[in-house]
Amino acid sequence: MGCCIFAAMAAIGPRVALAITWLFTNLVDRAFTGVLMPLLGLVFLPWTTLGYVFAYAPVAGVRGIGWLVVLIGLLMDLSSYGGGAKARR
Structure with a gap:
């Protein structure tokens, strides 16, 4: 039961x-x-979008370390989708 609550909060949180x-x-x-x-x-892709929003600079766009933030967000999104498929098996 606790695992389901954690999964729901992780999905809804971002x-x-x-x-x-x-x-x-x-x-x-x-x-x-x-x-x-x-x-x-x-x-x-809520984590990726959130990372892009926070990494975006008005004049320069996303640069340098900002792309790392976006990439980490993408990996978190992909892992949440992959983790759900693994749990169903």
């Missing part, structure tokens, strides 16, 4: 953090033009 960031700051609007990409990120 989405809630991204939604709060989107609602209460201009960081998401600054990193993306339009609504489609952040919305898709919110649904499919």
